Amino acid sequence: MKNLQIFLIATVVGICAAMTASASDIKVIANPTVGASSVSADELKGVFLATKSSLSDGSHVEPVLEKDGPVHEAFVKEYLGKTDAALQTYYRSLVFTGKAAMPKTLAADADVVAYVAKTRGAIGYVSAAASTAGVKTLEVK
Amino acid sequence: MQVKTIMVAVALWIGPSLLHAQFDFHVDSRDVQVHSFASQGFMYSNTNNYLTMNTSHGSAALTDFGVNISTAITDKFRVGAQLYDYNLGLLGNFHPQLDWAYGDYKFKDWLGIRAGKVKTVQGLSHDVQDMEFLHTWALMPQSVYPLDTRGDTIAHIGADMYGDIGIKKVGSFAYTFFGGKRPNDADGGYLYGVDTMSHVPAPQGGFMYITGQTKNVTYYGGPVYGADLHWTTPVKGLLLGASYMIQDITTTGTYVKPIVVPYKLTTVTDKATEFYLEYTLGNLRFAGEYRSEPKIVQLNQPSGVLVQGFQDSRSGYVSLSYRFTKWLELGSYHSRYVDNWPVMHSDPRNHIFDQVFTARFDVNRNIDFKIEGHFIDGAAIDGVLDHGFYAAPNPTGLAPNMHMLVMRIGYHM
Numbered sequence: 316m317k318n319l320q321i322f323l324i325a326t327v328v329g330i331c332a333a334m335t336a337s338a339s340d341i342k343v344i345a346n347p348t349v350g351a352s353s354v355s356a357d358e359l360k361g362v363f364l365a366t367k368s369s370l371s372d373g374s375h376v377e378p379v380l381e382k383d384g385p386v387h388e389a390f391v392k393e394y395l396g397k398t399d400a401a402l403q404t405y406y407r408s409l410v411f412t413g414k415a416a417m418p419k420t421l422a423a424d425a426d427v428v429a430y431v432a433k434t435r436g437a438i439g440y441v442s443a444a445a446s447t448a449g450v451k452t453l454e455v456k
Numbered sequence: 457m458q459v460k461t462i463m464v465a466v467a468l469w470i471g472p473s474l475l476h477a478q479f480d481f482h483v484d485s486r487d488v489q490v491h492s493f494a495s496q497g498f499m500y501s502n503t504n505n506y507l508t509m510n511t512s513h514g515s516a517a518l519t520d521f522g523v524n525i526s527t528a529i530t531d532k533f534r535v536g537a538q539l540y541d542y543n544l545g546l547l548g549n550f551h552p553q554l555d556w557a558y559g560d561y562k563f564k565d566w567l568g569i570r571a572g573k574v575k576t577v578q579g580l581s582h583d584v585q586d587m588e589f590l591h592t593w594a595l596m597p598q599s600v601y602p603l604d605t606r607g608d609t610i611a612h613i614g615a616d617m618y619g620d621i622g623i624k625k626v627g628s629f630a631y632t633f634f635g636g637k638r639p640n641d642a643d644g645g646y647l648y649g650v651d652t653m654s655h656v657p658a659p660q661g662g663f664m665y666i667t668g669q670t671k672n673v674t675y676y677g678g679p680v681y682g683a684d685l686h687w688t689t690p691v692k693g694l695l696l697g698a699s700y701m702i703q704d705i706t707t708t709g710t711y712v713k714p715i716v717v718p719y720k721l722t723t724v725t726d727k728a729t730e731f732y733l734e735y736t737l738g739n740l741r742f743a744g745e746y747r748s749e750p751k752i753v754q755l756n757q758p759s760g761v762l763v764q765g766f767q768d769s770r771s772g773y774v775s776l777s778y779r780f781t782k783w784l785e786l787g788s789y790h791s792r793y794v795d796n797w798p799v800m801h802s803d804p805r806n807h808i809f810d811q812v813f814t815a816r817f818d819v820n821r822n823i824d825f826k827i828e829g830h831f832i833d834g835a836a837i838d839g840v841l842d843h844g845f846y847a848a849p850n851p852t853g854l855a856p857n858m859h860m861l862v863m864r865i866g867y868h869m
Contacts (some may be wrong), residue, residue, distance in 0.1 A: 357622055366620040366630065367565045368531065375531045395690055398739060400779055403821070407868065408584045412575045413526055413536040413556050416489050438563075 338393040341386055344431050344450040345438045349374045353454040354438075359394050362438060365415040366403065370426035378418045379427055386424070386442045394455075484529050493868035494521035495588045503855035504835065507604050507844050508648065510544030511860060518864070520586065521541045522555060534560045538687035540586075546849065547604055549643050556611055558616055566619040573613050577632040577684045578699040579745050580732045586610065587868075592741075592777040592787040592816050594864040599771035599793035599808065599845055600745050606649075606842075607641030612680050627689045635681035638705065647673050650707060650721070671719050673709030678723065680704075693737050698728040711758045724752035724764065739779040739840070741787075746772035748797075766795040767846040777814075785816040794838040794842060804834035805854040823867050830860040 320392075337398040343354065350372040354362075361367030363378045370376055381387040383399065391402050409415035421427050424445035432449035441447065493642050499517030501511040509515040519542065526536025537557035542548040544735060557571025575583035584590050585601040595603065614636015622628040641647070650673045682701030707721040728749040735742045749770040757763055771794070777787030790809040799806050814828040834853045835845040845854055 322713070357624070357628075361620065361622065361628075366628070368562060371564065392586070395737075400739075400818075401741075403735065404590050406639075407587070408590050409866075410489070410491055410526075411493065411522075411524065411538070411587050411590075412583050413524065413534075413538065413558060413560070416487070416526060416528065417491070441767065 337389055338455075340443050341390050341393070341440050342443045342445065342447065342455045342456055343440050344428065344437070344447050345376070345453050346431050346434055346436055347436045347449075347451050349376060349438065349451065349453075351453065352451070353456050356394060359455060360396070363395055363418075365409055365418075375436045375438050376438045377434070379416050379430055379434075379437050380418055380420045381424070381427060381440070382420050382422050384423075386440065390440045464733075472478040476517060483527070486529065488525065488527040490523065490525050491869060492521070493521040493589060493866065495519070495589060495864055495866035497594065497862060497864040499860060499862050501858050501860040503858045504845060505545075505849040506858070506860060508645070508846055508849050510545070510548055510849065513546065516565075517543055517545050518551060518824070519550075520548075523838075524555075532561075532562050536560075542606075547643055547645055548607075551643050553607065553641070560651060566621050568618050570618065571615040573611055573612050574610070574616050574634065574636070575615070576680070576682075576701075577618075578701060579684075579730045579747070580681070580697065580734055580743060582696045582699075584612065588826070588864055589824055589866045589868045592775075592785055592826075593789065593812065593814050594828040594862040595787055595830070596829040597745075597773035597775070597791035597812075598810065599773055600747055602843060604645030604844055608638065608646045608676060611639060612636035613639055614680075625690060627687060630686040630688070632684045633681075634683070636679070638677045638680050639704065640675055640677045642674075644676075645753045645846075646676055646841065647707075650709075651847055652846060652848040669721050670713045671709050671711050673707055673719065675708045676705065678703065678705040682728075688693075691824060693735055695734045699728075699732075701728045701730075702726065703728070715758050717756075717758055717760070719756065721753055721755040726751035728755075739841060741777050742775070744772065744774040746770075750801070767795065770794045770797045783818045785818070787814045787816070793836060795843075805837050806836040807843075808836045809833040822869055823865070825865045826863065828862040828864075830858075830862065832860065 351370045353373055354370060358367060358370055362376050368375060377389060390400060391397055391399055395402060406417055410417050419430060421430055424441040427439045427441050428447055428450055432437045463740040470625065480487055488511050498516045499509055499511045499518060500514040505511050509517050522538055522540040524536060526534060528534045538555040539552055540555035541552040543550050543551055554573060556573050556575050558570045558574050560568060560570045562568035577583050585596050586606050597663040612634060616632050616634045620628055620630045627736040651671050657853060667789035680703045686695060686697045693777040703723060705723045709719045710716050711719050728747060730745060732745040732748040748770050753765045754762055773791040774788050775787060775789035777785055793808040794801050795806050801807055812828060812832040814826060817825045819825060836843050837845060
């Protein structure tokens with residue numbers, strides 16, 4: 316009986332671990348028109364909170380988000396310091412006062428990569444394992 | 457009136473669903489976004505009628521909706537506008553308003569200018585106080601964000617200078633300087649209150665009003681300017697801020713009783729200072745605001761004699777909320793308004809204290825429902841202005857305490 320309990324707990328913990336992601340599981344990508352090859356964590360936060368519209372090299376950037384999932388949750392928590400619900404509230408407060416547009420939100424890694432590849436200044440994030448042909452990967456310092 | 461309200465509410469709920477109220481389209485390769493929102497509320501109180509609604513019998517006369525359109529003309533220049541309409545008891549009356557409409561040019565991240573009709577940035581939520589879907593609460597703390605005077609204070613016609621400045625290890629600062637003219641909300645609570653104000657306190661604890669229209673006030677407005685500073689501190693989740701605002705308001709109209717003569721109320725001095733903080737830790741959010749607004753006004757009595765009125769109001773709240781799941785958030789706030797700080801605070805004629813408990817249910821990403829209990833102590837009827845407790849909807853007087861149930865359902869896209 317005790318072994319069964321341990322097995323169940325281990326299974327639940329394992330499933331939870333598999334469903335979460337950390338910063339090391341995330342790759343920040345950008346359209347090739349973005350001149351920078353790296354971005355600071357503060358810059359990344361500013362871009363995704365719509366307080367910065369350009370990087371330190373002067374490149375104009377626009378954020379692209381994933382709709383949900385472990386990579387999205389990890390990115391929002393690690394780099395923006397918010398929950399998804401708080402982030403959505405934040406964006407809506409900007410949209411309904413006219414201060415910013417709702418950023419593009421896409422369903423999966425492949426969609427984000429395809430959109431970033433074809434959109435000038437687009438910057439997004441995908442899982443580290445995702446194929447990133449046609450976009451550049453930015454180092455987060 | 458109830459039937460009209462219900463019909464409008466039903467139309468509001470069906471309309472956005474049919475239209476799929478948020479959509480993007482392209483004009484000359486520019487992305488144009490359209491967003492909309494609507495909400496419907498119900499309030500029931502055990503004693504007084506609140507916010508000009510017939511709450512003592514249960515009232516659904518709490519409806520608002522809006523739609524906005526915006527686009528980026530260039531990387532640095534945005535334009536947009538929002539139409540807003542509301543009905544709140546005897547206020548609003550479904551007369552549509554241009555809520556905001558402006559051009560926004562961002563020279564650098566640390567310097568931008570907005571010009572047109574701009575939502576006024578003050579405190580944590582002044583510019584978004586009316587969008588229920590952004591908040592845990594069905595009714596925001598009325599001490600700081602009075603719903604009945606929303607249209608008189610929420611925006612200015614003028615310009616903002618704003619920007620964000622990040623300083624390593626110190627955090628980032630978001631500043632806004634603003635200046636312009638207050639708009640005149642002809643259907644708002646300020647003019648309604650001045651129109652109908654004529655009251656006396658009852659001698660033994662309760663309140664009694666002498667009601668009847670004493671004035672016909674037609675204009676409210678004047679210059680307003682100020683600043684706001686948000687500091688996102690290096691402490692994770694902690695935001696501090698301060699706001700300052702100077703107003704020079706003129707109200708004009710005509711005395712109706714006892715004789716018909718011109719009425720004019722002007723500001724001698726009106727300076728509002730506000731401090732606020734917000735702390736978030738995961739799904740936990742704590743917030744607090746404190747506002748001080750000493751003012752001196754001058755008005756002519758029907759006899760022609762000029763008199764001055766002094767008021768030093770203080771208001772604020774603390775709130776705590778926790779999101780348990782994607783669909784459930786619980787919270788509570790304690791809100792305090794003291795009409796005249798030098799006068800005894802414990803007198804219910806000089807204060808409104810409100811203890812609130814809320815449950816918010818998010819049906820999905822676009823629909824929310826809230827149920828909220830209010831335990832209100834005081835009605836602050838000695839003030840220069842009414843604060844939700846108006847004379848005309850309470851012809852038999854006001855009780856010093858009130859309990860109230862508020863339910864609100866909202867939709868946004």
